[in-house]
Amino acid sequence: LISSSIRPTCDISVFDRIKWTTRLQMNKIKHMNKTLLFLLLPGLLISCKPTPPSGDNGEIVPLTSECLLKNSDLYMKYPYKIKVQDSIMCIWDLHGGDRFYHLYSYPELQFITSFAVNGRGPEEYISTGGFCMDEQHIYVFDTSRARLSIFRKDSLMQQRISPARIIDYPQAGIPILNFCRTDQGFALLNFDGPERIAFIDTCGHLLNKKYEIPRGNTAKNKAYPTMTASLWNSYLDYNPDNHLLVLVTQNGELLEIHNLASDSSRFIVGKGGEPDFLSDKNGLLVGKIKGYQDVQVGKKAIYTLFSGTDHQEELKKMMKGQPTPDGGNLFLVYDLDGKLIRKFLLDHYTNGIDVHEDSNILYTVSSSEENAINKYRLPL
DSSP states (O other): OBOOSOOOOSOHHHHHHTTTBOOTTSGGGGGSOTTOOOOOOTTOOOOOOOBOOOOOOOOOEEOOOEEEEEGGGOOOSOEEEEEEETTEEEEEETTOSSEEEEEEETTTOOEEEEEEEESSSTTEESOEEEEEEOSSEEEEEETTTTEEEEEEHHHHHTTOOSOSEEEEOOGGGOSEEEEEEOSSSEEEEESSSSEEEEEEOSSSOEEEEEEEOSOOGGGOOSSOHHHHHHHTOEEEEEETTTTEEEEEESBSOEEEEEETTTTEEEEEEOTTOSSOEEEOTTOOEEESBBOEEEEEEOSSOEEEEEOOOBHHHHHHHHHTTOOOOOSEEEEEEEOTTSOEEEEEEEEEEESEEEEETTTTEEEEEOSSSSEEEEEEEOOO
């Protein structure tokens, strides 16, 4: 059983292509039969020689949150990622019922509208892969159709939910696992080919593809490319001020820093190790630990949300019917070279972060806690 945070929707073609992806960290596994059969995947070895982090003195600072919205105040199935910008707060509902995204006014926290309708129509979405915001727009990708929708904020504020523009991209970008804005357009993380980041412009063109999975040549295994890709599924973010594109693995503890200006890369492995597999006496093969849950590249630092949950221990609890938290509760701060400089313990498990460096505020969203939306003041 391979662990990842990919949660495909009911679209069959997408599911077939990522069928090896598990939902260990999803609440859905609680409904699975206890007689699950696990597939043994022998011979898959992954290795690389990245730099270990330095400067970590081991101190973990606890943080106490202020609850902004409770789950009972939200009409969502799975609140997953959050962004607060100017006077609005946007929340991505990963398993959106009727619609995938929800807008609230900020700081009043009054509901405005929901958009990106779940469906197969011309302005509907089978599944979505997150969202990006700028001063005027919100950008959404339909992950199974490589289609970008651009919504105007002022229209959404008036509850007009049709996108201002829809752009189709080449099929090479499907399926889109995650994406972020770049200087020339967007960076898409996908399964296709050895180079897993596709760079595209804002007009529907594929510019180039880069960045193989960071592993040694002797460890490459061509027999299970899809499983390997799912094991190395990552979150990504980019900051135009320092030209850093950062990926963090959802399994293990590996951080990739790519400087798009200098075309240089750094790979930093933490104590959780690289994404890999572990076999136990029952022949069960899983990713060792649940890794990063989110990442944001700031002007001053790289901010991450981390879990570190042991998958085998989590599975044992699930099989006993015991609750297991989703997301992570460790907020790790790295400098722009990948040096771990601060560690914070959040008082809630959370799925998504939004850091405001100018005010030292952290906003979080949680799918499994009663307090869905929280705010932290960071002692940075």
